[in-house]
Amino acid sequence: MAASSLAFVARRGEPELVVPAGPTPRELKRLSDLDDQESLRFYRSVIYFYRASPSRPRADEDPARVIRDGLARALVHYYPIAGRIREIMPGRKLVVDCTGEGVVFVEADADVSLDEFGDALCPPVPCAGELLCLPESNSAAVVDRPLLYVQVTRLRCGGFVFSIQVCHSLVDAPGTTQFLQAVGELGGGGMEAPRVRPVWARELLDARDPPRPDYHHPEYELMANAADDKLRPGDRLAHRAFRFGPEEIASLREQLPPRTRARCSRFLIVSAFVWRCRTVALEYEPGDEVRFMFVVNARGKRDRPLPKGFYGNALTLGVAQTTAGELCSGPLGRAVELIAAAKARIASDDYAQSVADALVLRGRPRFTTARTYLVTDLTKSNLHEVDLGWGMPVYGGPATTTLATFHIPVPGGGITVPMCLPPRAMERFAANVRAGLSQASSRRGRPGNVESAVQSNL
Template sequence: MARTLQPTPLAFKVRRSEPELVAPIKPTPRGYKSLSDIDDRYGHRFLHPIILLYPYSPSMEGKDPAKVIRDAIVKTLVFYYPFAGRLKEGPNGKLSVDCTGEGVLFIEGDVDVTLQQFGDSPLPPFPCMDELLFDVKGYGGILNCPLFLIQVTRLKCGGFIFTICHNRTMGNATGLLQFMKVVGEMARGALSPTISPVWERHLLNARTPPRVTYAHLEFDQEFMDMNDDDITQPNNMVNLSFFFGSNEISTLRKLIPLHYQCTTHIILTACLWRCHTKALQPDPDQHIRRICIVNTRYKFNPPLPLGYYGNSIAYPTTVTTTDKLCRSPLEYAIELVKLTKGKATEEYMKSKADFLVTNGRLGLPLNRWSFLLSNLT
């Protein structure tokens, strides 16, 4: 059985500066840039917080991490200038960036806490997140708001915490990582990014005329109608972390034949899906879904440009019944996971864009009968 890991209890207050708008250091192009039809679906219209922890480093002696990062961001925004703009909504819910150059929100702070006080392996839910990512008045919407809120908090030990909240319509984790890598390069003195950003959002737009060639079970109306399920409400859910080390994975592999080939991610997904379903004790004929999260940037021919930083995630889905999943050998669940991931092709993404445009830019219907697991390794 996997070990349950509890978050470290800790309380503190951050002494912070007033939020400021940080604009590109040089003039940048003005005008409107349309998001793709994958970017602007309603399921992407939320703010995504990320927290990064940095221990003390002798190389930072005498340097202020907040100043280093702030200076790097104003240089990075010259290349990623749409991030300094504001989202606008046009007819039929279509989103565009008004490249105003206004900038992103930046806060710096200090706290009398050391990194060691968070424990050896800090886990979500992270303590005092509202202190490390201050709720700025006027920020928090999707439209007409800064697209980033960044806070750098200096720690008593000489380390620091870098927290960032970004508008998810502008890109998924891969795009954010690309932006962050450039911030790192600029902080180390680079004059331009190693990989230049590429907008090219038209590559993931719907076709003319739209041609929906997949069923797109991720948006199945059957599961839309069940979205009011009380079990999935935040006040009825518990946030815990579980650690699956080599011993736990070895135990899971004993559940399948020796000659059977599958990755650690796939066997873990299959096992967790079955455990999740059994715990709910549904009727044998209940329809349940496995939703995969697949980065499709390399599924295209040719692949999406290396510097593309828009949303490129597919959510291929397979539906089965409780009885089939729980009574069949584990290989049944494994093969369903493989089959689901394999659906994420270039044609699948084009069909998805066509589906979203013709069906109103839907969000994913998530409830207790839907199992979604993301691999961020």
């Protein structure tokens, strides 16, 4: 059965609240000024597929029981996740009320095997709505409700699906991974405490008093004629995934000038190529400003390090901007240079501090989305390496696609890029990808496997 035609109904049990397995403090914990920006007030879904493990003792076979136990034990250490967000006036500042009320947990069964999902799992995951607790939504409602929703779905083959929907105001992708690893260590791993102890320290990413941004922040500035976009809320959208293997990436690299080629990362080359193809497909006017925006982790700065175990939002946004005409008519190397320059601009150790200052000074605006291609690079993340006691997942990452997208690692050094566009624009985009890779392969004097870069996932 093709994954695109897969259909099943998960038999869900009643939702229950999993509370911390031991006593936890009752207190208010203030979220940082990066945490409570408007654009992060939603729930991010992550989904994992695991095969049955023949090495697990029979008593530990039920993944729902093991994961429920791991959750309860992990929440003792990560007790704010068991609380509820409150909004403090004036200013709508978010805080966590550490009530210990718990997180939502659902166990389910589905009469389907893991192999029926196909051999190239990526978003949008087939039948994701049956595997997630809640319908996917960009709703900004995060106040006075559980901060984490979990579903464990047992499959006919003995494998299972583990999905979460977590409030983005509380954690980013590295923070989510850290928490899930603790769930695995304390549940399936049988450990007494997580290897990495959680650290709150949200005050490290607060604005100064008074706020004084040191850098320009175009990510929070509207562009001219922002309302005149090719993508509008409510548009019918097509979903496809595009896979770039080492061969395709090497072919694209050959299009770059020699001085750029050697130091151009996979992220830069794929981002630049896809940004151009997408801009052409959306048929913007030559004078329209277009942007490429990408997520950068503020952890690991030498002069302003965040402590090991920090699990809050430490993300900032880089922005490359130009006109559609310049981007689409110029060489690929020009697009690479624009993105590289944007990365360099936000590399400073104090850039995250400037972001916090700008957010507070401007009243926490949403980041811009008009004529903007937003990417989160997951290839260097360990989000896909969460071991719950059944070994590494077959797939671990986003469950669904949106207009923002991801670079998702695939075995062998490739990258999958999910794409979400209006149907006609998607047809043009796929044609642009094929044409661009064919051109790149012909320059190398070899045919290349162009079709491997276009993977339908409708």
